[in-house]
Amino acid sequence: MDWMAWTWPTAAFFGIIAVTLITFTILAIKFPEVPRAGILGMETTRGDRLFITLLGSAFINLAWLGLLSAPQWGALVVCLFYAIAVFRWV
Structure with missing residues (x-):
């Protein structure tokens, strides 16, 4: 490989x-799992929220690379807060 x-x-x-x-x-x-309706107005499960978190984190990292010259670990911190928010409110 x-x-x-x-x-x-x-x-x-x-x-x-x-x-x-x-x-x-x-x-x-x-x-x-019991689906729940969050701020998106649609029912989501844990798996849905994981997918939303992974997809959003990919975009956060790409934006971080393209727009900022800061170290990449900063994007990890932003992604962790994003993941907490998604699992809490979505």
């Missing part, structure tokens, strides 16, 4: 995503 240029940060990223998906699957089995 040399053509993919795997690095430790890349492997860690995909590993964390895999662990998150496994954790959410186990949670869904042990504690069945």
Whole structure:
């Protein structure tokens, strides 16, 4: 897999995503999800909110790279607050 240029940060990223998906699957089995209506006005489940969080975080990181010259870890902090907000209010 040399053509993919795997690095430790890349492997860690995909590993964390895999662990998150496994954790959410186990949670869904042990504690069945009950959809709830948030500020979007539509019903969402934990999986929906995870998807919204991942998609939004990707856009936050892309905007951070394109618009700011600050270190990338700052985008991680913004993404963490974004994730908390999504799971709390969406």
